[in-house]
Amino acid sequence: MKKWIAILFLILCPLVAIGIFFTNKMMYIRKLTDDELMKRESDEGHYRHDEFQQLKKEKVCIPSAFGYDLHGYFVPYVHATRTIVLCHGVTVSLINSVKYMKLFQKLGWNVMLYDHRRHGMSGGKTTSYGYYEKEDLAQVMKWLRERLGDNAIIGIHGESMGAVTTLLYAAKPEANANFYIADCPFASFEDQLLYRLKTDFRLSGQWILPLSDQVLKWRDGYSIRQVSPLDVIDQVKEPVLFIHSLHDDYIPCEQSQQLYDRKKGHKQLFIAPHGAHAMSFSENKEAYEQEVQAFLQQFESNKDKRGE
Template structure:
């Protein structure tokens, strides 16, 4: 009798464990964007903090639902009318406010800068972002530069940091006429990031994952100069991932490794060298 009770208990425990496991798999499948995107609606810093003249821009995006949603961004004009333009695609955290200082660095290099908040970030309309929606936002921002501001594609450089690097690569493959692309502190794919962190090793990640950001395969299709920048002490995205992206990318390409730099402070640690690296890349790409 006792043996039967133990058998029954083991069976019930097994069934409950299986149900809990499957429930966790379903939650990870449907809620995985919450582990990737971390938007905030509060913009704490604007280019005004750096005494820059800028314009708020509102770019209409045709959502999958058929609704037109407004995407917010800043246009920071250059000192000269014939300057190159930088399309700035930020990472997965906060919003454009957290990137105002870095956008200003590019302005100091002579760029006119368009920095956007993906829908669901900052003041942009829309629901919680997805891989598909941020790709559309980047494409729409590119179209805005070309059709509304009449910028020649050969005068547009695409910049992406971290997750923005994956978005930039996707856009650059679609727009081979761009002048060049700068990828900073970015990764090979979401699956590879998940694999190295190990929190989800009990789950069939290759089956559950529906947000891929598969840069390692897309980067092979680039048809423009590409600059990869990464810090040696990046504990969010390992520097080896930029090395892998560099190895997979076609020429012309450059890889700059900044000693002692982490995920978000590469420019600060590199200092003047950062300006020199980017300016040299731009001259070679022109």
């Protein structure tokens, strides 16, 4: 009996170690430092630290349902009655959202930008690629609705993981944003991980992914398959603009095409001809702005037809 226990132990230990290794890669993915991010965004012409420091803004602290605080800024625009929420991607912080803030300010919108859990100034120990982040976004929306009222027009713009968070939130029955913009989301976490395992590690993922899934459930309380915008996109009733770079080799643009094809109702798709992952705006600035404006104009037109 002891022999079989020893054999089982020798088999299980390496498997658990492999599962912990890969879930560590997910849960504790390396983040850019503030200096690294500010330099990158400054070099691309999107961010000036002194300008952001002087910006008229209200510091916001919103309690998460998971026991930590979400930190960000509400940036009012003179006489603006409409607000956009900006959700950044994995490894970065709200600094990455400043370029989109400027886009919407040009259009006359208030802006809410905040740090996701485990990023920037916000609390939280792990990154969950939208699973827990969507519940945090719900708290941000609750804060905004209490401040602005149920009749205020509020949209959400997300990039990469922020786009996944946006779509997962949009499918919640209690979601109450008026429209969504999803820039370079994955369609399902499972497919994305299979793609990254093949690309980064030259592994098929046939046994690593199920193993990692079991370890992830044990360590962080959710399953990989529970992070799938594709499974819930048909529940999103509000308008969605999907954006993706044609040559994105981190999350292939086919993922946005899948989401667009399955989405019902008002939807638009912009495949940017230039740029890598999350670079659609940087490499196609004029076209990006035009697509966003056209989407918002169509949203306004449909709203007026409904008499809202």
